[in-house]
Amino acid sequence: MNNQTSKTKIGTKALVMGGSVAGLLAARVLSNYFEEVVIIEKDELPDSPTNRPGTPQAYHPHRVLLRGKMIVERLFPGYTEDLLAEGAYLREGKTIQLNYRYGSIIIPDERDVGCSRALFEWVIRNRVRVLPNVKIISGCEVSKLEMSVDDNGQKRITGVQLRERKAPGPEQPVTIQAELVVDASGRNSKLGKWLIQLGYEVPEPERLKVSLGYSTCHFNVPEHLKDKWSTILVEGHPAKGIGTGVFSPIENNLAEVLIFRAGGQSYPSVKSEDYVREAETLLDSTISELLKQMEPVASPRGFRVAECIRHRYDQMQNWPSGLLVIGDALCNFDPIYGQGMTVAAIEAEILDLCLQNHLNGNKVAFERNVLEKMQEAIEPAWWLSAASDLQWPGVEYSGGYSMEGFKFVQRFFDEYLTQAIGKQNIEMFETYMIMTSLLIAPKEILNVEKILSVLNEATTEEGLELRLEYSGEAGILRLKMFLEEHIPTFALTF
Ligand SMILES: Cc1cc2nc3c(=O)[nH]c(=O)nc-3n(C[C@H](O)[C@H](O)[C@H](O)COP(=O)(O)OP(=O)(O)OC[C@H]3O[C@@H](n4cnc5c(N)ncnc54)[C@H](O)[C@@H]3O)c2cc1C
Numbered sequence: 001m002n003n004q005t006s007k008t009k010i011g012t013k014a015l016v017m018g019g020s021v022a023g024l025l026a027a028r029v030l031s032n033y034f035e036e037v038v039i040i041e042k043d044e045l046p047d048s049p050t051n052r053p054g055t056p057q058a059y060h061p062h063r064v065l066l067r068g069k070m071i072v073e074r075l076f077p078g079y080t081e082d083l084l085a086e087g088a089y090l091r092e093g094k095t096i097q098l099n100y101r102y103g104s105i106i107i108p109d110e111r112d113v114g115c116s117r118a119l120f121e122w123v124i125r126n127r128v129r130v131l132p133n134v135k136i137i138s139g140c141e142v143s144k145l146e147m148s149v150d151d152n153g154q155k156r157i158t159g160v161q162l163r164e165r166k167a168p169g170p171e172q173p174v175t176i177q178a179e180l181v182v183d184a185s186g187r188n189s190k191l192g193k194w195l196i197q198l199g200y201e202v203p204e205p206e207r208l209k210v211s212l213g214y215s216t217c218h219f220n221v222p223e224h225l226k227d228k229w230s231t232i233l234v235e236g237h238p239a240k241g242i243g244t245g246v247f248s249p250i251e252n253n254l255a256e257v258l259i260f261r262a263g264g265q266s267y268p269s270v271k272s273e274d275y276v277r278e279a280e281t282l283l284d285s286t287i288s289e290l291l292k293q294m295e296p297v298a299s300p301r302g303f304r305v306a307e308c309i310r311h312r313y314d315q316m317q318n319w320p321s322g323l324l325v326i327g328d329a330l331c332n333f334d335p336i337y338g339q340g341m342t343v344a345a346i347e348a349e350i351l352d353l354c355l356q357n358h359l360n361g362n363k364v365a366f367e368r369n370v371l372e373k374m375q376e377a378i379e380p381a382w383w384l385s386a387a388s389d390l391q392w393p394g395v396e397y398s399g400g401y402s403m404e405g406f407k408f409v410q411r412f413f414d415e416y417l418t419q420a421i422g423k424q425n426i427e428m429f430e431t432y433m434i435m436t437s438l439l440i441a442p443k444e445i446l447n448v449e450k451i452l453s454v455l456n457e458a459t460t461e462e463g464l465e466l467r468l469e470y471s472g473e474a475g476i477l478r479l480k481m482f483l484e485e486h487i488p489t490f491a492l493t494f
Contacts, residue, residue: 022327211264
């Protein structure tokens with residue numbers, strides 16, 4: 001065994017900017033490879049599972065997709081039991097009711113829990129706090145990256161400057177040195193700006209101008225409704241401007257109810273007196289009828305997102321050593337698909353694999369390798385959510401993907417779901433759900449054989465049109481070429 005493989009740590013100190021979900025997952029991974037890991041969080045962290053100013057989205061429902069749960073469970077074994085011990089809602093044995101414009105699917109839930117985003121973060125943070133080599137510095141904001149240039153002109157991030165947020169008098173920035181700095185400061189990350197200030201050329205990010213609005217209201221769940229549903233989803237109809245509604249129980253006998261619309265033509269109301277009426281605009285009355293039986297605990301709160309952004313730092317010609325980025329700071333998604341925390345977990349897993357490789361001596365282009373692999377993890381979630389959001393009039397996409405590919409997949413999934421739900425084909429439906437849970441690649445459904453087998457049974461106008469377009473030998477060849485040209489290859493191996 002040579003020196004490199006016998007090493008157990010890569011370096012002395014790693015620093016993570018931001019102590020939210022992505023930052024905590026990154027710190028957990030880094031703790032295996034660095035003697036010390038420091039998390040810098042601008043908020044004073046609460047000493048109970050409550051919301052804080054740095055994560056204003058936390059008032060709104062947060063679910064972790066299956067893939068994310070599996071990774072979090074690997075990083076923090078038994079964390080679901082921690083959530084249950086803190087009072088999270090046991091979803092096992094309760095009913096999931098999913099109402100679409102194609103019909104309804106009702107399935108029993110599995111071993112899973114419902115909880116607020118604050119409780120989820122609390123449980124993960126408590127697990128990180130007890131790691132002996134991780135330190136959380138709260139109430140301090142990173143304000144600048146520190147960089148050095150060696151004799152060969154190689155640039156390296158060597159640490160950060162931070163300032164105490166409550167410090168009296170003139171700001172006294174403090175510098176912390178670290179061999180690796182990871183930006184996990186969320187969707188308002190200043191990384192692009194800082195890199196430009198350091199002389200880097202930063203490419204335009206991909207943008208999904210989504211103009212979405214959430215309105216979330218918390219309700220007390222009465223005894224007779226307590227053990228019934230783990231989720232009710234009334235999915236919207238974007239072309240008709242009809243929003244999506246979700247009901248999901250969490251801890252303390254509460255349920256979160258969310259109403260969502262995208263495209264910016266109208267936002268869901270946040271007035272208490274309008275909330276039931278707002279729910280009545282959904283495709284069916286399941287949620288509005290339920291609301292009449294529950295007491296709100298506070299007025300609804302809104303959240304608006306003008307655009308979702310996927311930074312393409314992987315496309316930069318130069319990237320400094322010693323710097324990485326993870327979570328919403330790298331790519332943020334339309335939250336209705338519940339992908340953000342799961343993608344952050346996949347990115348943490350990628351970081352883990354790349355650090356393991358580094359420890360084994362493969363150090364060349366470490367940072368670029370991580371950035372490229374993280375883009376592979378982002379791609380399915382980003383592409384699927386963009387395809388879905390583009391059904392809303394008013395949503396616009398700018399980036400490298402083919403609009404024809406998005407249009408095709410909208411038409412095809414419309415046919416797919418009509419069949420899966422219309423025929424109550426649970427296996428077909430579950431395959432779709434497993435794909436949107438990021439457990440299998442979109443290519444598992446979007447391949448020639450699968451597409452043709454679905455189109456053979458076509459019932460919708462769009463499906464019949466697609467069948468006509470791609471029938472016969474010449475049609476199959478056309479489909480093959482279309483997929484190659486317009487649908488991404490999704491390099492990430494699942
Ligand atoms: C309305 C809404 C609903 C959502 N629902 C879901 C869902 O159902 N499922 C899901 O998976 N995801 C959901 N998301 C996305 C999810 O919130 C994020 O993906 C997740 O929190 C991971 O984000 P993050 O840790 O990268 O950033 P954030 O959670 O935004 O955290 C960034 C952290 O960095 C800190 N910070 C910022 N700047 C600095 C600085 N300069 N120095 C130090 N600290 C700093 C902040 O205080 C904060 O703690 C939702 C998002 C929104 C907006």
